Amino acid sequence: MGANLTREETAARARAIHIEHQRVSVDVCDAEDLSQPTYPVDTTITLTTSEPETWLDYQGDAVTAVLVDGQPRAIEFDGARIRLRDLPTGVPCVIDVQGASRYSRSGEGMHRFRDPVDGETYLYTQYEPADARRVFPCFEQPDIKPHFTFELTGPSGWQLLSNQPEVSRQPVGNGMDHVTFAPTPPLSTYLTCLVAGPYHRVDGQWASRRGDVELAWLCRASLAQYLDTEELLRITTSGLDHLDVVFGDYVWGKYHQVMVPEYNLGAMENPGLVTYTEGYVFRSPATPAQHQARANTILHEMSHMWFGDLVTPRWWSDLWLKESFAEFMGAHLSKEAAGFDDAWLNFTGGRKARAHVADSMPTTHPIVADITDLEAAKNNFDAITYSKGASALTQLVHYVGLESFFAGCRLYFERHAYGNATLTDFLAALTETSGRDLQSWADAWLKTRGHDELTADVLESGGLLETLSIRRGPGPMDDGTRPHATTIGLYDLVDGRLQLRARHDVLIEADATEVPGVAGQPVPAAILPNDTDQTFVRVRLDDGSRQALLSHISDLEPLVRATSWAALFSDVRDTGLHVADYVAAVIQHGPLEDRTGTLAALIGHVEDALERFVPDDAELAERWRDTCRAVAQDSEPGSMRQLQWAKAHIRAAALAPSDVTWILNGELAGLRLTDDLRWLAWQSLAVQGRVSADDLDGALAADDTAAGRVAHLRAWYSRPEQSLKQQAWDRAHVVDGETNDDVDALLDGIFAPGQESLTEVFAEPYFASLPDVWRDHPIEIARRLVLGGFPTDVAHLGRARTWLDENPAAPPALRRLVIECEAELRVAAHVRRANGCRGADSGAVAGLDRGQATSFDLGAVGT
Template identity: 50%
Template sequence: MNSPNATANLTREETAERAAGITLNRVRVELDLSGAPEHSRTGFPTATTLEFDATASETWVDFIGESVDRVVLNGAEQAVEWDGARIRVTGLDAQNTLTVEAVAAYSRSGEGMHRFHDPVDGETYLYTQYEPADARRVMASFEQPDMKASYTFVVSAPAGWQVLSNQRAEHTTPGIGVQTVQFAPTLPISSYITSVAAGPYARVDDEWRRGDQVVELGLFCRASLLQYLESEEFLTVTKQGLDFFTDAFAFPYPWGKYDQILVPEYNLGAMENPGLVTFTEAHISRGAATDAQRAGRANTILHEMAHMWFGDLVTMRWWDDLWLKESFADYMGAHASVAATRFTDAWVSFANRRKAWAYQQDQLPTTHPIVADIPDLEAAKLNFDGITYAKGASVLKQLVAYVGEEAFFEGARRYFSAHAYGNTTLDDLLVQLEDVSGRDVRTWSAAWLETSGVSTLSLETDAEGRGFVAQTDPRPHRLRIGRYDVEDGRLTLRDRVELDVADDTTPFERADADLVLLNDEDLTYAKARLDERSLATVEETLSGMDDALARGLIWASLWNATRDGELPAQRYLAIVRRHAQAEGNIMLLPGVLMNAQFAVRHYVRDDARDAEQRAWLDLTWQALRAADAGSDAQLAWARAFADAAAFDGARADDVRGMLDGAAPEGLTLDPDLRWQLLTALTTTGAAGADEVEAELARDDTASGRTASRRALASRPAAEIRAAAWNAAWNDLTLSNDHLDATIGGFRAGGRRDLIAGFDEEYFERIADVWAERSIELAKRLVGGMFPASDSLEPVDAWLAAHEDAPGSLRRIVIEQRDHLARDLRVRAAQPDAR
């Protein structure tokens, strides 16, 4: 639904003032979801009772919904003063009981109470998603993380449904076609991590035991997806994680049961609601999946589990310390994967994929320190970014090297003990780390957590021939430098030198090594360049290196140099074509293929793009056919081929042959890959609506319907793209996933000739859509529809004319402008293709 008005955007100052005058103790939430299966019913009754102490005479509670019907304070009816986001409450006593009866709205945007009707079996599924501030779409709340309370949920839902919340069900009252479930009170938690899910979810049960502690494990998904759920591995990783974190943090898992539920149309990878963790259904593969996908899922399971301590047990006071939970969880996801599961290459993937996200974010004009200035909720919503997650985790890896692993974990243990069930700031953590390690952590924090930007390291030689490591934007690094020699066509490690690099130059000699790899073993956060001799060595022998992490760092170095315009895109693509087929690590290969595809479409000069696109298409086809039958590499190349075929129709017959049964031996053509191949055909005009309808009849599922929407919108006709444009902006019935599919179809194949005419209208629409739509949908439109033109003038004109636009809207536009400016700058730096 639409955001009501500006009062929905809470500020740090006003919430701090509210917390100073209000102490929240207990909350009881009663939800009537019994009418959810009725498609025409848009809302549901919700009643919230909040018990709190007050020194203030008045306050407000937050609620966004269809109506507020009654407000009762200390037994006395109050006039309803509600502006669509805030309910004013006056006449407070020292102790207060406030009841708000209202009607909340079912969501299709993934915010609040999301409702989904499964086309496979007609069943209805509900789940909540709140972070940072959407609990108020379900219940009346003090919507800020530092007002923790014990929550009791009472939920009425159709009989036979699974009804879940953060705690165990205490008792269920049956009725005619309805059940009412009351859950045990929670320990003190913030409103944004409370959670409810209801529907005929399929359930898999297990348990974890450690000494006298027994934790019931539940795993849930839609009934129509149960056949694809890899529950054994999911639960194995869960138990391995509970073993690891219980030992590492010396604080028993505090939240009773541990349910995990995979839900449809989810906006995030997962969310750490204590006792009821939610995951996107993207972690369920309807056919083939690579080990990289399974490793990513394990990392997410462990990331969310780390939050049971970092974030849930101890919570940041306000969103400017969001990193206190997200950076730690991102680090712990990789650390625990290596320490406790079979996915011991987690740091390889991290170095090549997660850090790429951080480097990209950190070079935008909107970059910010890890400890960011977050004045309001809109800013908080956009701060779930590569800085808060991946850069923070990268820097924590450096912190662990700085203070020592045992000191780091002992500091964490003391932090949990001192602040359990409370709220903290950065200083609370630094105190513990300094006390246990004896190191100057505050100077480290000032250099790493309170600054922005990424340093670049390179190997240089002065006029006298002496070697040194040069650093832009200097920071203190403790790193290793690997020196490698070529022996019989293989890259062999000669030695690794440990070095402190803090200034703009630090002496270091290459000692005639064929390859010098700065930041070998990936201990620090910096872009590491290859000198020309090392680059020439890599061009010849990259696939002759056995160390997967070292190869990953080389691939990352090549990509960063290409993004910065220092390595010509065509030279980078030549390296990929020479060595990617031999890349045997599935943690690395998908990222290499994704970056190559991006380079073709964004960084190659216009006069060379068609030739490079054709060369890329041919390589993906050849590599697909040459890959080992049934291997992860075969599947990765198949997906890359399908993507390439949407930009060049030269192999449409091969695509059609795969769909008709002539796929390479061993390749599983699951529904998702079939849709990707068919969409390639529709995008290039080699397939039409009839074939899309036939495929939908074959796969009439939620995923199939979303994919068909994208395939239909991708057809290369001006009227089709115009219809997609109008639907994206004007069809308020589109769910979050359907909006993404519509935007994807509109932009499919890079056909600027079909969509450039809408550029001017984009800038006319974005201010209104930001004011009228929820932030989740508005940011998809503003970011997804940004025109990839050859000129910066229109966006510069809009920014100049809208200096008073909301800061979060301007941030998205500024970031999109910077992406476009980089594309244009890197293309202009390329050698002439003729």
């Protein structure tokens, strides 16, 4: 028994039970009274079972009544499951459960938030993969899909929303209304949703092929001034127009979208009521890349209305059947429907780059993962499932053609609408529409872990090519080889500039594939496999190509620049390129970069390298800091270029201490001093010990908002006093203490850049407390504490390895997080040693080689 659920036990329950309908009534009339930790819930389930005994999942505060066909039953509730015995079999029966559920501050279940600006209370639910049971008793698994009827009682002045349209509203006294919503189509529990509060709302309408659909965007009232609803409605209607054609009819009745506070995710695809992080409400000027990233998320969730909501994976092993597809469609629709031409460019430099790191981890897994239980499912919402899966789909689309791909999708939706499906079901539909046998493709791309590496092999004579071959080899943690339909770019130096000579389409199906038609040509200055990013591979550059890129990368077209920068930073991580050489290249070419997404990735890579890989290279950090300042000062006043480089300078000033009050004082002409920019500067000054408590309290008084309070907390504990660090550590670890956002802020403050020596003291309590942290905290808080508290000094590699060796029976999901942190620390140690960084040869780091940096005995990881 317990809170975890296994694939085997839920599959057995699904075979035994058929649910016709579930009514859920939730009462949030007392939500504004923060002294009330719970709210009443009543649910009625009509089902037929072939087994006399089963259980309901529920993680509420109390169960007050259980009735079967109107007759009271003994309550058997252990905090996670309600045991049901002696049920009638083979005939419908009605189960009614009454209980009290707890409001959440972790972003799981029914989250309650009090807005410091106006004192208003806001509620929303978040369930995936299995937190509906925190709100109401249910059968918490994706392959049990009843019709739901939700009822919600709350203040009459509030927005009271669920997945389906409201069908009745009755006053119940004391300024409260009871709202009943239309029954849902068959729906998995994790996709149901409730939203309540005095949300600001802007309505719209979309003309579908079946008729008009009600649209709405909502946010907290105090953020209404920042909600750019014209743009948000444009993206919504353009995406729905496109999907209505390529996927088929939208069936969920309405389409409401809500920005919600203290959200754990980017967004969630609840049909008819999509929720998003408030990070997409831009309080400050946003770059084109940030606007595109938001559009990507909106269109990703919209694609889920079909992939995931209409047809749902049977179990979390097929999580990719919705997430990889939605990730692909988010980028595809951003370009094709919403008009963001850099969508795939930003995907390459950001999300795909993170997938490469994840796929080099010892915990990497196939896109179709073996998920045995819910804890493993939680950890598999990762870059492999999302971004590597989307990259694989780009290969599939190249293989079968876009029209055949969409035709296969439509056939899949028609066959399995409102039900559950598997990889086999999807491949069957796509095989039928494309005429291709896709099993071998699926075996190669979806059922193996790791990724291939492509390297150009040149045989030359007298400066002329005899042959050019592309060698395919296994990457780290790789257990298969894959076909690759991609391009090979040949580049020459012409009048001091790197120019494309020719681009060759190749299909790589063997360990070595010869590029045709190049014999007798001059040897190119650079040979770039996968230069237009058609596939998911690690490109290993030859020395000549690497040097050509370091000197001339800004000459290339935007997408080739993005793929080339990714290859260069991979070289840094693999010690094929010194950090100083990479930073020098960014200093040379970064100021010329006009794509905000690529520039953001470059700045992030330099910051990562300076902080983790060469933390003692003060001269390099100072050179980077001064470059950022110079470029910001030379940029057009008020431009996005100026803003990006000014932010980079503020962050760099924390690593290479430098006063940034000149920015706070408005000395950078044209730069708009928003609250977010001010807080960034205050944190930089706090790290350096250049602010007082009064300074930070004054900054909070000027921005006493939810975002301002989190930023104040982060800056407050970024100061270098050891007593403050200890105070933050203690606060973050209080059970049922801080909110999810506050835990992040506390940990960010403790481990602020450049303060490694101050955090040594936390290594011992970190490892000693891991089992308690995982057991006592909600999983979202526990994940933050495990990831955010991991000691970042390479001296602790031995301590991390010892903990893993001594705790083989620790929960697999916990072990996975620690193993991934340890693996990244090994990469840092390896790069430090290769770059001659002080301390890199001490203790557990001595003798480390490249293989050790990228491999680890998984033990009981269970992924």
